[in-house]
Amino acid sequence: MNDRFVIILAAGKGTRMKSKLYKVLHPVCGKPMVDYVLTQVEALSPEKVVTIVGEGHEQIESVLGDRSDYAVQEEQLGTGHAVLQAEDLLKEKTGTTLVISGDTPLFTKETLDKLFSFHEEQKAQVTVLTAKTSEPFGYGRVIRGADGQVDKIVEQKDTNEQEALVEEINTGVYCFDNQTLFQRLHEVGNNNAQSEYYLPDVVEIIKKVGGKIAAYQMDNFDESMGVNDRVALSRTQAMMQRRINEQHMRNGVTIVDPTNTYIDIDVEIGSDTVVEPNTKIFGKTTIGSNCLIGSGSRIEDSQIGNNIKIISSTIEESKMADGSNCGPNSHLRPATELGEDVHIGNFCELKNVQVGPRTKIGHLTYVGDATLGSDINVGCGVVFVNFDGVQKFHSEIGSHTFIGSNSNIVSPVKVSDHAFIAAGSTITDDVPYHAMAIARQRQTNKEDFWQRLSVSDSEEWNK
Structure with missing residues (x-):
């Protein structure tokens, strides 16, 4: 088995949360989202975990402590740029690197381990974690060729009529050959509407130079849910709560x-x-x-x-x-x-x-x-x-x-x-x-106290 490394993307500001709290620190069933992600990857015993942090990174570091190394993304220039911040820590390493977002708390160690193993078995330069859903709108589609291999990944806005019907989507989680990842990241451009450097562009670059692209389709689409706003946070909380309660019930x-x-x-x-x-x-x-x-x-x-x-x-x-x-x-x-x-x-x-x-x-x-x-x-x-x-x-x-x-x-x-x-x-x-x-005043009865009241007061009292 190759050495395994993990990059957790946790630098996003999360403006849609409309909160002063760093997005990946919003709790789900008592634990910050990013802590769930780290806990699951820790179970795979990686050689190194690097968490990419941005503004307010001290908050994340105080929560995760020395369980992770950190790299700071000073400017929010896209996911590709974020991964590049880990270069000094990882570029000389040989092995497989998992890239996962810190706002996806529902992923399990079992799914991530299967992704690692599939990638290594396929001897691919990059493996995309995919899922199937009957409601794929908003997700990038995974387009496979006649041989079942990945042909391309098309974002929602770029799909044609036929591609829009594809139900296999990109979860945004990848396994890369580590040295290939950092070599090709430098070739990613920012010629897009947001002027950002996107990690999925690395997949296209690897394909163009003849690298092998693989895709592993996970069993449970729900695991892939990311949190970008309070509505998604509520849905994620409900799914995690169901998972927790079911585990307790199975335990008696x-x-x-x-x-x-x-x-x-x-x-x-x-x-x-x-x-x-x-x-x-x-x-x-x-x-x-x-x-x-x-x-x-x-x-x-x-x-x-x-x-x-x-x-x-x-x-x-x-x-x-x-x-x-x-x-x-x-x-x-x-x-x-x-x-x-x-x-x-x-x-x-x-x-x-x-x-x-x-x-x-x-x-x-x-x-x-x-x-x-x-x-x-x-x-x-x-x-x-x-x-x-x-x-x-x-x-x-x-x-x-x-x-x-x-x-x-x-x-x-x-x-x-x-x-x-x-x-x-x-x-x-x-x-x-x-x-x-006994610490109370002795009772005293005042005899004929009623008579001290006026006649009118007595009549009023008796009403």
Whole structure:
């Protein structure tokens, strides 16, 4: 097998995206488009990858890092000119060079490997990756001769009536003999409407000097979709999402309604987990086995254990140990960690909290900047008052404690094990072991208070 090299074209400004974000950095299912392309070619173990970048190249380099070499195209003078920027890095190499666009995230390593192998088997100077579609309008057509070999590639605007009916199109991906590529690039002219140097012109030049032109037709046209505007981005996202969801289902995950379930590319989900509709799972999230992710839930960059139930809740940068549950309509904010069999009920919010095993926080409660032990019962309407407007303060609640409804924990306080806090208390001091803290004014009844009202007020009240 010849040495393999890759050039990724990522210098286009993407003006049709109408965005401040560099085009190839627009995300598809949680990963920038160009990252998908690089990930797939990395799987082929090439000797070198060169990414052609342009204005704003620092953004791409910060995303891809040292996974690629870079060459800068200072002026946008066409795809041929872009490839030429890699000359200093590749021109002395012997082998096969793949040229692919950074805005084509749907290509798979399997397709690209087949293209490499076909090119090498054919001993061609250039091989064009083609696809067949019943709607070829807008694509360059691949015209084959009677022997099945490539005769020419005709752009849409240049096709005659018969050529326009051809359904085999040019995907814009090529394999070249590396030294032939850089030799012939210098012969490309810019005598066209855009005054640009086009890479497909190299194919015509190679043919004229007797070089062999081959074409490999891929199985799935959808892989070739490039992204030039937000409409294409949406279509690409839908195709990638279908691919991701199908992979999870093949791995034993039940996705009730795949068309209304949104899962990022790097998410991991264990078998026998059920994901209900209108669920969104983002980032580096991992979810274990035998879980239920209920409708309307949103999970981002979190670690979810086994046998967990999340119902209509939001989980951000948090951890849930085996057997815990959350919701409906609760929110775990960053740095929250739930121990095994913890119960978080409805309309609760936790932030920067560590909760020990079997603790129950039932409903309508806020817990922030605190450590809670095991087997605690937190009543309804409890609020951890942790912010004085300048600083955040931390409280510690011991195991087997009871916090009565409508209590305020004014941090920083320490509540020892087996302590009790009476309902309606505002706790500002530490609570010792086995003690009950009552921090509320004693009830006073004002006798005959009704009589203090005027007669007219009393009549109005009784209406």
